[in-house]
Amino acid sequence: MTARRFVLLDRDGTLIVERNYLARVEDVELLPATARGLRLLHDAGLGLAVLTNQSGLGRGYFDWDALNAVHVRMTQLLADESIALDGIYVCPHTPEDNCDCRKPQLGLVRRAAAELHFDPAASFVIGDKPCDIELGRRIGAATFLVRTGYGAFGEQEGLRADYIVDDILAAAHIILERTERDLSFCAKR
Ligand SMILES: [Mg+2]
Numbered sequence: 001m002t003a004r005r006f007v008l009l010d011r012d013g014t015l016i017v018e019r020n021y022l023a024r025v026e027d028v029e030l031l032p033a034t035a036r037g038l039r040l041l042h043d044a045g046l047g048l049a050v051l052t053n054q055s056g057l058g059r060g061y062f063d064w065d066a067l068n069a070v071h072v073r074m075t076q077l078l079a080d081e082s083i084a085l086d087g088i089y090v091c092p093h094t095p096e097d098n099c100d101c102r103k104p105q106l107g108l109v110r111r112a113a114a115e116l117h118f119d120p121a122a123s124f125v126i127g128d129k130p131c132d133i134e135l136g137r138r139i140g141a142a143t144f145l146v147r148t149g150y151g152a153f154g155e156q157e158g159l160r161a162d163y164i165v166d167d168i169l170a171a172a173h174i175i176l177e178r179t180e181r182d183l184s185f186c187a188k189r
């Protein structure tokens with residue numbers, strides 16, 4: 001029995017609508033493809049962990065209570081669609097803090113992998129920014145740049161990833177193809 005494979009998800013611009021330093025519960029809005037994309041992944045038995053840089057905490061723009069309220073709201077919106085996340089991991093630091101958890105640093109992945117017991121190199125990383133793609137490269141994961149959020153801008157700027165897709169639903173379809181192919185490959189051996 002091998003460990004469950006995980007999809008490591010960016011939050012802003014990937015799962016929910018990008019707002020500059022989102023801090024208000026009423027501003028939490030799932031992107032159009034999020035529910036269907038996550039349900040496909042969830043139903044296929046993949047783990048779902050959110051890794052998010054929230055420098056608004058370190059900058060004092062909002063506090064942990066506001067952030068937690070946002071996450072409660074996002075979790076409720078997903079629960080309404082029968083989707084449960086395995087974990088949400090937050091870097092609260094600013095770039096000047098030089099922490100080890102602000103993506104593309106690996107602190108959040110290490111914490112998630114230790115708590116949720118998965119192999120980072122066998123995971124899939126989905127995000128809309130260079131830091132997401134760079135994080136995925138560093139752990140040897142398959143990387144997906146979505147064109148939602150800042151993704152279309154990054155694509156225009158020449159940002160490269162293993163896959164560039166319109167949204168998380170398109171990423172989910174590719175991930176399912178890949179995991180099924182890997183499974184049939186194992187079964188034949
Ligand atoms: Mg983002």
Ligand SMILES: [Zn+2]
Nearest residue numbers: 091099101102
């Ligand atoms: Zn950090």
